[in-house]
Amino acid sequence: MVAMVDKNKTGGxxxxxxDWRMWIQAAFLMxxxxxxxxxxHTMCSPVFxxxxxxxxxxxxxxxxxxxxxxLHVFPFVAVGLLIAVGxxxxxxxxxxxxxxxxxxxxxxxxxxxxxxxxxxxxYFRYVMLIGTVxxxxxxxxxxxxxxxxxxxxxxxxxxxxxxxxxxVIAGEDIVWPSILKLTILIxxxxxxxxxxxxxxxxxxxxxxxxxxxxRVSAFFLRFNADECTHCxxxxxxxxxxxxxxxxxxxxxxxxxxxxxxxxxxxxxxxSIFSRAQEQE
Amino acid sequence: xxxxxTKILIFGLLVLLGAALLTYGAFFHSTNVSAQxxxxxxxxxxxESALIKDASVSGVKRDETGKIKQTYEIGExxxxxxxx
Numbered sequence: 001m002v003a004m005v006d007k008n009k010t011g012g013x014x015x016x017x018x019d020w021r022m023w024i025q026a027a028f029l030m031x032x033x034x035x036x037x038x039x040x041h042t043m044c045s046p047v048f049x050x051x052x053x054x055x056x057x058x059x060x061x062x063x064x065x066x067x068x069x070x071l072h073v074f075p076f077v078a079v080g081l082l083i084a085v086g087x088x089x090x091x092x093x094x095x096x097x098x099x100x101x102x103x104x105x106x107x108x109x110x111x112x113x114x115x116x117x118x119x120x121x122x123y124f125r126y127v128m129l130i131g132t133v134x135x136x137x138x139x140x141x142x143x144x145x146x147x148x149x150x151x152x153x154x155x156x157x158x159x160x161x162x163x164x165x166x167x168v169i170a171g172e173d174i175v176w177p178s179i180l181k182l183t184i185l186i187x188x189x190x191x192x193x194x195x196x197x198x199x200x201x202x203x204x205x206x207x208x209x210x211x212x213x214x215r216v217s218a219f220f221l222r223f224n225a226d227e228c229t230h231c232x233x234x235x236x237x238x239x240x241x242x243x244x245x246x247x248x249x250x251x252x253x254x255x256x257x258x259x260x261x262x263x264x265x266x267x268x269x270x271s272i273f274s275r276a277q278e279q280e
Numbered sequence: 281x282x283x284x285x286t287k288i289l290i291f292g293l294l295v296l297l298g299a300a301l302l303t304y305g306a307f308f309h310s311t312n313v314s315a316q317x318x319x320x321x322x323x324x325x326x327x328e329s330a331l332i333k334d335a336s337v338s339g340v341k342r343d344e345t346g347k348i349k350q351t352y353e354i355g356e357x358x359x360x361x362x363x364x
Contacts, residue, residue, distance in 0.1 A: 041336050042329035043306075051336040052362035059336050067335035071342045076305025077328050084298025087291050141342065142364065149364035163361060177364075215282065216290045272287045 014269045018257050021095070025102040032057055032099050044078045046085040047098040048206045050152065052159035054166075062133055062205050063155075066148045069137035082209055090217035091210045094200055095254040100154050101200055107192035108239075115195055116241050122201060122252040125208035133205045145180060153199060156185035196239050200254060207254070214249040221248035221255065222270035234259040234267060313340060315350035322354060338363040 017024070032049045034057035041051055045058035061078040068075035085093060094101050108114070132148040142149070149155050160177040167174045176182070191198040200207050214220065223245055234244045237258045242250045244259040244267055260267045282290070310325040313334075326334070334340045334350070339358045342348050352358055 041333045044332065052364075059332050063336065064332055068331075071311075071331075071335065071340060071348050072346070073311050073331065073348070075328075075332075076301045076309050077332065078305075080298045080301025080303070080305055082298070084295055084302060087294035087298060142338070147364065149362065155362075155364065159362065213294070216287055216294070218291050272284060272291055 014257055014260050017269075018261065021256065022102075022105070024096055025099075025105065028097040029099050029102060044081050046081055046093055048100040048154055048204060049098075050149075050155040050158045052155060052163075054159075054162050056158070060154075062152075063149055066133050066137045067142065069134060070142040070147070072138065082206075086210050086213035086217065088218050089210075090214040090220065090249070090255065091207060091253055092217075092219055092255045093210055094204075094207050095256040098200075098206075100204075101197060101254065104192050104197045104199060108196045110193050112193045117195060117198075117201055119241065119252075124202050125204055125211075128203045129205035129208045145178060148205065150178060151181055151184055153181075153185045153188040156181050157188075160185075197254065201240065201252060211251040211253075214251060214253060214255075218273070219269060219271050221253070221257075221260070222268050223248040224266050224268070227264050227266035229264045229266075231262070231264065233262045233264075237261055311348060313348045313350050315354050317354040324350070324354075334358060336362060 028047075032045060032047060033055040038057055040057055041059045043058050044061040044064050046061065048062065049056055049058070049060055051059040051063055061082055064078040065075050068078070128148075132146050132151065136144050136146045137148070140147070144150070156177055160181065164174050164176070188199060195201075221244065228245055230245075232243075232245075238244055239256070239258065240252055240254065242253055242259075244250070244253075247253075248267060255269075257269055260269060305328045309328045311328070311331055313324045313326045313331070315322050315324050326340075331340065337359045339351055340348055341351055
């Protein structure tokens with residue numbers, strides 16, 4: 001009974017939160033876009049937002065890890081932050097706080113045909129993480145064309161484009177980013193209208209890191225087999241091709257929590273400290 | 281299937297590890313960086329916070345010998361934009 005009351009309370013709160021997700025993402029955006037002009041680039045944020053952006057409060061943790069890799073210095077701050085935040089929230093950060101994810105969510109609102117991605121493509125993120133964030137910077141330095149910042153569409157969109165616009169306005173010579181970076185940016189800008197969150201699902205190295213914490217994070221998706229009627233409504237609610245009743249804390253999940261809208265109430269956002277979990 | 285107590289233990293250890301790394305990096309870790317002052321080489325001990333800021337604008341580079349060098353002279357302004 002205690003478990004039931006607690007679960008219903010959590011479920012009710014989660015459903016209110018889901019309706020407000022876009023606004024919560026917008027509120028976080030105001031934190032990352034540095035409205036107060038603080039430029040706290042000595043600290044990392046836990047989200048994917050280029051520090052070269054004229055509107056960036058914090059440094060990008062992926063950029064910092066890659067740059068430190070090129071210097072052969074261990075990035076204690078960035079790694080510590082990602083471990084602590086990952087242990088707390090896992091990919092809840094991706095679904096609710098990341099500005100680059102928010103941009104893709106907004107683009108997905110445009111009524112264009114949407115294509116799904118094969119399941120195996122989710123593993124490309126780990127290749128990206130190991131290759132362009134860890135191996136290439138460490139072995140070849142930041143000059144290498146596959147250094148993550150040199151191919152990152154967030155860097156191209158948030159930093160290179162505003163910088164070029166500034167150069168045009170000031171009448172200066174335009175410093176173009178590499179062809180590879182521009183190509184990736186154009187492909188990304190096309191893809192966001194036809195695939196939901198293409199960057200997050202295919203290549204995001206930060207999402208790859210947070211996904212590793214999904215099974216052990218303090219907040220997680222709890223599946224209650226007793227409540228499940230096998231109606232597979234959650235399959236339709238999930239926009240990312242996950243079957244939440246089989247793998248509620250799937251590596252590909254961004255924890256948008258849409259699946260918790262399933263009417264039998266079999267899926268809920270829970271925490272390791274909740275009583276409902278204790279009763280399970 | 282991981283049970284609740286194991287989850288709490290793993291969570292606690294991860295948070296502790298993360299907090300320890302974060303604290304060490306933010307307050308105690310420093311890296312030796314070669315810089316130039318009036319044409320003379322100077323060795324600086326840069327805190328990790330300062331190194332994050334410099335790395336984000338290509339203000340530091342690693343040379344062929346493995347030394348980390350500041351790309352601008354002491355007293356000069358750091359580069360404003362990232363080289364990538």
